[in-house]
Amino acid sequence: MFPIHRPRRLRKNETIRRMVRETSLSPDNFIYPLFVIFGKGVRKEISSMPGCFQESVDKVVKHAKEVHSLGIPSILLFGIPEHKDEIGSGAYDEHGVVQKAVRAIKDKVPGLFVITDVCMCEYTSHGHCGIIKDGDVQNDQTIELLAKEAVSHARAGADMVAPSDMMDGRVEAIRIALDDEGFSDIPIMSYAAKYASAFYGPFREAAESTPQFGDRRSYQMDPANRREALKEVALDIEEGADIIMVKPALSYLDIISDVKDAFDIPVAAYNVSGEYSLVKAAGKLGWIDEKRVMMEILTSIKRAGANLILTYFAKEAAKILNK
Ligand code: PBG
Numbered sequence: 001m002f003p004i005h006r007p008r009r010l011r012k013n014e015t016i017r018r019m020v021r022e023t024s025l026s027p028d029n030f031i032y033p034l035f036v037i038f039g040k041g042v043r044k045e046i047s048s049m050p051g052c053f054q055e056s057v058d059k060v061v062k063h064a065k066e067v068h069s070l071g072i073p074s075i076l077l078f079g080i081p082e083h084k085d086e087i088g089s090g091a092y093d094e095h096g097v098v099q100k101a102v103r104a105i106k107d108k109v110p111g112l113f114v115i116t117d118v119c120m121c122e123y124t125s126h127g128h129c130g131i132i133k134d135g136d137v138q139n140d141q142t143i144e145l146l147a148k149e150a151v152s153h154a155r156a157g158a159d160m161v162a163p164s165d166m167m168d169g170r171v172e173a174i175r176i177a178l179d180d181e182g183f184s185d186i187p188i189m190s191y192a193a194k195y196a197s198a199f200y201g202p203f204r205e206a207a208e209s210t211p212q213f214g215d216r217r218s219y220q221m222d223p224a225n226r227r228e229a230l231k232e233v234a235l236d237i238e239e240g241a242d243i244i245m246v247k248p249a250l251s252y253l254d255i256i257s258d259v260k261d262a263f264d265i266p267v268a269a270y271n272v273s274g275e276y277s278l279v280k281a282a283g284k285l286g287w288i289d290e291k292r293v294m295m296e297i298l299t300s301i302k303r304a305g306a307n308l309i310l311t312y313f314a315k316e317a318a319k320i321l322n323k
Pocket of ligand 1: 117121129164165199200201202203204216271272273
């Protein structure tokens with residue numbers, strides 16, 4: 001009741017604001033995505049994602065060192081193979097580009113926690129996240145290959161695997177395969193509520209994974225659905241997921257919040273490529289204060305309930321937080 005209640009008292013200066021702040025960000029919360037490409041000495045900037053690169057193994061190792069030195073504990077690796085084929089065989093090739101990168105990074109930067117993206121779309125000639133028959137992605141055949149891919153990543157030394165394909169039953173298939181091969185201690189972070197989003201546009205340039213026909217709406221979730229996210233997450237937890245992810249983050253803060261309230265395992269959120277590119281583009285035009293918008297976005301994702309944030313802003317944000 002006015003004038004007894006004056007909430008502005010607690011906003012008077014930065015010291016008191018700091019004392020009552022409800023949400024704090026730390027580099028500990030960040031996972032930085034990296035794109036590995038075949039070749040040597042390659043470091044090619046992704047035009048729609050300024051500051052992000054496709055890098056060959058030698059370059060990605062250097063980059064991983066830099067990420068680690070900024071206090072960011074973890075990276076997420078995506079691979080772009082030399083050859084793509086119908087069955088995405090580069091995905092589970094022991095000498096594949098991600099497998100090589102994992103070995104090199106774990107050798108040179110052992111303290112960095114290496115997560116691998118487990119999916120077929122970067123490795124298939126048609127760009128879909130699985131095996132195609134009669135124009136449709138075959139669920140049960142695909143999950144066998146995903147399990148093989150996950151095992152090959154674990155064998156290379158990955159600390160955690162992250163399936164992003166949205167096939168039904170893949171978490172269980174991966175869990176069983178990992179356990180059978182002696183990797184029962186390797187956790188699974190599942191892209192549990194992953195929406196069929198236009199915000200992935202720039203990533204598909206980065207990973208060269210645009211579907212050559214159709215779209216991903218028969219496997220990724222409908223952006224209009226909220227309750228279905230809880231079902232997807234519940235299934236993945238039942239199947240053995242250790243961390244569950246909501247993706248994208250910014251247009252799905254309600255989903256992050258719902259999932260956080262409903263389950264008691266760590267929640268990750270993917271601040272995806274399109275969310276990054278929008279900020280970069282507007283920043284470049286001088287239309288927004290890029291750094292402040294970045295910190296506000298990351299704070300909102302954490303405030304909504306994410307423990308972990310996968311973000312292309314990780315390095316820039318860590319530099320600000322480390323000051
Ligand atoms: C692979 C995958 C995608 C992203 C992460 N893993 C693209 C897609 O599903 O089309 C998107 C990441 C981003 O946009 O930053 N399935």
